[in-house]
Amino acid sequence: MSGTSGSVAAADSEFEILCDDAGSFLRRYSTEGGETGFTDTELDGTTAYTPTGTVVRCDVEQPPAANPLIDGTIQRQTGAGAVTITAGARSVTLVVYAGSPTVAIGGGAAVPVPAGTSLTWSVDRGGDAGESLQDDYVVTGVAGSDFLVSSTREV
Structure with missing residues (x-):
């Protein structure tokens, strides 16, 4: 060959x-x-x-930013009135002591929350991951309502 x-x-x-x-x-x-x-x-x-x-x-989790500063707020509402937590929070917690205040998320329908209920909305990470709650949370009380709303956000 x-x-x-x-x-x-x-x-x-x-x-x-x-x-x-x-x-x-x-x-x-x-x-x-x-x-x-x-x-x-x-x-x-x-x-x-x-x-x-x-x-x-892309699949490797990056370390979080150097200890971001977290601002916390707590508001108590008795009777008629509203508490608004604007978009961008890392967490929102509602504790209802009396009455049935309503919760509206992102402009959606208001849903009544009975006394004795505790609800929390949150994200896992902030910082470089950029995670935050993207909606406003509006809790509206009526006569006889007593509730507490706390929130955290990066500053």
């Missing part, structure tokens, strides 16, 4: 979705002619992308 011999230059590529301060993007690692490099694109694989901030694997 006869033939020729020689070498063939092979190219190899691998892809990985990474994250930075602006979100996720696609990094293509390639080896061609013995040289290794990478190209960053948006997730469409064609639009050029320039990372901003620290580049990390």
Whole structure:
């Protein structure tokens, strides 16, 4: 059998979705002619992308920001009146001592909450994760109501 011999230059590529301060993007690692490099694109694989901030694997949990400051409030309402906690809180807790005040979340329908009830809405993390409650919470009391509303938020 006869033939020729020689070498063939092979190219190899691998892809990985990474994250930075602006979100996720696609990094293509390639080896061609013995040289290794990478190209960053948006997730469409064609639009050029320039990372901003620290580049990390998206599935790796990042350490929280250096001890964010947390502000807490507590308000007691007896009788008619309303307590409003604006969007952006990390937690909201309602404790009803008497009456049946109503709770409206994000402008939705007001729902009565009977005496003896304690409710809490919260997020796991704030800081770099940017988690916060996205709705306003409005607790409205009527004659005979007695309730407590506490909340926390990053400052």
